[in-house]
Amino acid sequence: MTQALPQLMNLDEFLxxxxxxxxxxxLIDGLIVEMQPTGQHSEVSGFIDARFSVEIECLKLPYFIPRxxxxxxxxTNRSGYQPDVIVLDETTIDDDPLWEPRSTITQGRSVRLIVEVVSTNWRDDYLKKLADYEALGIPEYWVVDYAALGASRYTGQPKQPTLSLFTLVDGEYQVSQFHQSDPILSPTFPEIHLTAEQVFTASRPAPTN
Known part of the structure; x- marks a missing residue:
């Protein structure tokens, strides 16, 4: 008995x-993957989006965050990622050939920063997307693992919520990790005043008894 293999899409077909x-x-390796974030996942990504927007507005930076x-x-032409948060560069975006017709980024210099908030498919964020964003030349990449879902080699032993910030140096990512009350040091937003714990909890106050 034979079983039909799933038909693989290319990026144009997916769009x-x-x-x-x-x-x-x-689109991951030709297969459509539905993203189903939890409530807290959405809160965390929304909080980051809002804080970046404040920095962009207050400092009048030439960046924007697309919907x-x-x-x-x-x-590859068989993958296309939708980051949880992406900061684009107004000064270079017009040179990206697929931006205007398809809201698609093909050049690393179009991007200032990407954030992925970790879900159950944590391997994509720590491995696959990390390698692809590095190859593309994305200068800064955050992996926000607020629930410590990733393997202990990424979140410590014992595991704890971890924000891994990857910075591109000579074409390779160098990582800095932030936990609890650690202030986040971002090359894109050097003046941002934000701790790892504020990101993990979306700045919500701790519950009281």
């Missing part, structure tokens, strides 16, 4: 298929 306003999806954006890896 043509993508339903407007109905859920969020990524929708697909990032195409450099060496």
């Amino acid at each position: 043509d298929w993508y339903p407007n306003g109905e859920g969020r999806y990524e 929708d954006c697909v990032v195409k890896p450099i060496d």
